[in-house]
Amino acid sequence: xxxxxxxxxxxxxxxxxxxxxxxxxxxxxxxxxxxxxxxxxxxxxxxxxxxxxxxxxxxxxxxxxxxxxxxxxxxxxxxxxxxxxxxxxxxxxxxxxxxxxxxxxxxxxxxxxxxxxxxxxxxxxxxxxxxxxxxxxxxxxxxxxxxxxxxxxxxxxxxxxxxxxxxxxxxxxxxxxxxxxxxxxxxxxxxxxxxxxxxxxxxxxxxxxxxxxxxxxxxxxxxxxxxxxxxxxxxxxxxxxxxxxxxxxxxxxxxxxxxxxxxxxxxxxxxxxxxxxxxxxxxxxxxxxxxxxxxxxxxxxxxxxxxxxxxxxxxxxxxxxxxxxxxxxxxxxxxxxxxx
Ligand SMILES: C=CC1=C(C)c2cc3[nH]c(cc4nc(cc5[nH]c(cc1n2)c(C)c5CCC(=O)O)C(CCC(=O)O)=C4C)c(C)c3C=C
Ligand SMILES: [Fe+2]
Ligand SMILES: [Fe+2]
Numbered sequence: 001x002x003x004x005x006x007x008x009x010x011x012x013x014x015x016x017x018x019x020x021x022x023x024x025x026x027x028x029x030x031x032x033x034x035x036x037x038x039x040x041x042x043x044x045x046x047x048x049x050x051x052x053x054x055x056x057x058x059x060x061x062x063x064x065x066x067x068x069x070x071x072x073x074x075x076x077x078x079x080x081x082x083x084x085x086x087x088x089x090x091x092x093x094x095x096x097x098x099x100x101x102x103x104x105x106x107x108x109x110x111x112x113x114x115x116x117x118x119x120x121x122x123x124x125x126x127x128x129x130x131x132x133x134x135x136x137x138x139x140x141x142x143x144x145x146x147x148x149x150x151x152x153x154x155x156x157x158x159x160x161x162x163x164x165x166x167x168x169x170x171x172x173x174x175x176x177x178x179x180x181x182x183x184x185x186x187x188x189x190x191x192x193x194x195x196x197x198x199x200x201x202x203x204x205x206x207x208x209x210x211x212x213x214x215x216x217x218x219x220x221x222x223x224x225x226x227x228x229x230x231x232x233x234x235x236x237x238x239x240x241x242x243x244x245x246x247x248x249x250x251x252x253x254x255x256x257x258x259x260x261x262x263x264x265x266x267x268x269x270x271x272x273x274x275x276x277x278x279x280x281x282x283x284x285x286x287x288x289x290x291x292x293x294x295x296x297x298x299x300x301x302x303x304x305x306x307x308x309x310x311x312x313x314x315x316x317x318x319x320x321x322x323x324x325x326x327x328x329x330x331x332x333x334x335x336x337x338x339x340x
Contacts, residue, residue, distance in 0.1 A: 023115060023116050023117045023141070024140070024141060024142040024143070025115075025116050025117070025141065025142065025143050025144070025145070025336065026116060026117040026118070026119060026136050026141045026143070026144040026145070027109065027113065027116050027117070027118045027119075027144070027145050027147060027332050028119055028120075028121050028129070028132060028133070028136075028144050028145070028146045028147065029102065029105060029106050029109065029118070029119070029120050029121070029147050029149055029328070030120075030121045030122065030123060030129055030146055030147065030148045030149060030161050031098060031099075031102045031120070031121075031122055031123070031148075031149045031287065031288070032050070032098065032122065032123055032124065032157065032290075033046065033049075033050065033098075033122035033123050033124030033125035033126075034046065034084075034096040034098040034099050034122070034125060034290065034291075035081075035084060035096060035125065036095075036096075036125060036126060038081055038084035038085040038088045038096070039081055040077040040078040040081045041077070042081070043076075043077045043078075043080050043081040043084060044073050044077040045125075046124060046125050047072075047073055047076065047077065047080070048068070048069070048073060049124045049125065050124040050125075051068055051072065051073075052065070052068065053124070053160055055155060055156050055157075055159055055160040055163065056156050056160070057255075080291075083291055083295045084096060084291060084295075086295060086299065087291060087294040087295050087299075096290075096291075097288070097289050097290055097291075097294055098288060098289070098290035098291070099122070101288035101289060101290075101317075101319045101320055102120045102122075102149065102287075102288055103120050104319070104320035105120070105149075105287070105288060105319065105320040105324065105325065105328075106118050106119055106120040107320070108320045108321075108322065108324070108325035109325045109328050109329050109332075111325065112325050112326055112328075112329035113329050113332065113333070116332075117136070117139075117141060119132060119136075121133075123148075123157075123160055123161055123164065129146075129161065129164045129168075130164055130167070130168045130170075133164075133165075133168050133170040133171060133173070134168070134170045136170070136171060137170040137171040141171060142171065142172070143171060143172045143173070143174075143339075144171055144172070144173045144174075145173070145174050145175075145176070145332055145335055145336055145339070146161065146165060146173050146174065146175040146176070147175075147176045147328065147331065147332055147335075148161045148175065148176070149287035149288065150178070150285070150287070151178060151179050151180045151182075151185060151227075151231065151284065151285060151287065152178055152180045152210070152223075152224050152227035152228050152231065152285055153177050153178035153180070153223055153224060153227060154213060154217075154222055154223075154224040155217060155222050156213060156217065156222075156224075158175075158177060158178065161175065162175055174335065174339050176331060176332070176335050178223075178227060179327075179331050180227040180228070180230060180231040181227075181230050181231060181234055182327065182330075182331055184326065184327040184330045184331070185327040185328075185331070186231065186234050186235055186238060187238065187323075187327070188318055188321075188323040188324055188326075188327045189235050189282070189284050189318065190235050190238035190239055191323060192282075192315060192316070192318060192321070192323070193206070193235070193239060193280070193282055193315055194239065196280070196313070196315045196316075197280065200313055203278035203279055203280040203311070203313060204271075204276045204277060204278050204279065205245060205246065205247065205271055205276050205278075205279045205280070206236070206239075206241065206245060206246040206247075206279075206280045206281075206282065207246070207247050207248075207249055207264065207267065207268070207279055207280070207281045207282070208228075208231075208232040208235070208236075208246060208247070208248045208249070208282055208283075208284060209249050209250070209251050209264040209281050209282070209283050209297060210228045210232075210248070210249070210250055210251070210283065210284070210285035211250070211251060211252050211283075211285050211286065211292060212250035212251060212252055212253050212254075212259040212260045212263070213225065213250070213259065213260050214255070214257040214258070214259055214260075215257070215258045215259060215260055215261075216257060216258070218260060225260055228248060228250075228285060229248060231284060232246070232248045232284070235282075235284065247262070247267055247271075249262050249263060249264040249267045250262070250263060250264065251263065251264040251265070251283075251292065251296060251297065251301075252292045252296060264281070264297070264301060265301060265304070268301060268304065268305050268310075268312070269308070271310075272305060272308035272309070272310050273308075276310065277309065277310050277311065278310060278311045278312075278313065279305065279310065279311075279312050279313070280312075280313050280314075280315055281297055281301070281312055281313070281314050281315065282315040283297065283315075283317060286317050287317060287318065287319075287324070288317050288318075288319050288320070289316055289317045289319060293314070293316075293317060297312075297314050298314035302314060
């Protein structure tokens, strides 16, 4: 299935006429969102919005909201803030890595697509997607292609971006559902792995570590896991890897439910026990580096693997690289061509 745009949310009778020189079409790159500061109160505000979304935690509200506000947020905000502080970027173009890279990626895609207005937005926190859509409308933009920066579709992430489009209806929008086997994107990921291995040497094993999901959601039809599998296979094939040279794993488990397996951590443990001394880890479910890749994989899991005498080499996300910007621009161009 190629990358496609299938989600329409067209405002009733919304046909503002274009005035002035502003482009009449916008491309909105949407990422998950992240705290505005690496402090416990900022993390608490962010997690309250994120984990308060029914798409993310589907428990009945009467049960979940008291649990979230009385148990999860008070105990989680301070330790998670410490983790954010350990990866925070300095400077005027800094902040949370997820926000900084998403902003820079939007600028890189803008260079690839000068006739559109390219902006970044966040599903939770700022810059809020809903406010961004209203800003575009107020600036006279007539339509917006929304590209969630999730290569694999999930009801917990992509569909939640769709919820905002349905609710907001500030201007006609279209959403790219996924791009997990888009040839340009696959090439960009495979090339980044090749370049990393050329620079640092080839390791004994390649882990494709994706953000996990409760197994229950996959059983209920969420296509996320099968899209992760298809993408990892396509990338491994481009690299010419034999089946025993790579493993697909899931990281970042949250809560008590059964999540997708095998876990990245348990797999690293098993590889160390088998005597594997060096592992490359790539995370193609993340468009840009964030707490889950920089703190969890590149710091925490890397330290644990080192305790077993091994070396974990983390391969960065595509971030604001030129090949990433080009791949996303091609996906956007194709989606816009279909939208007449
Ligand atoms: C890439 C796809 C993602 C899926 C699918 C996903 C599902 C999902 N996540 C949580 C809980 C948390 N995720 C957190 C951070 C986080 N998650 C993603 C992506 C996906 N999540 C990203 C890119 C990030 C990083 C954000 C950043 O600021 O860097 C967090 C916050 C950190 C923490 O408290 O540990 C939580 C919580 C659930 C429950 C879920 C599916 C049900
Ligand atoms: Fe997550
Ligand atoms: Fe995590």
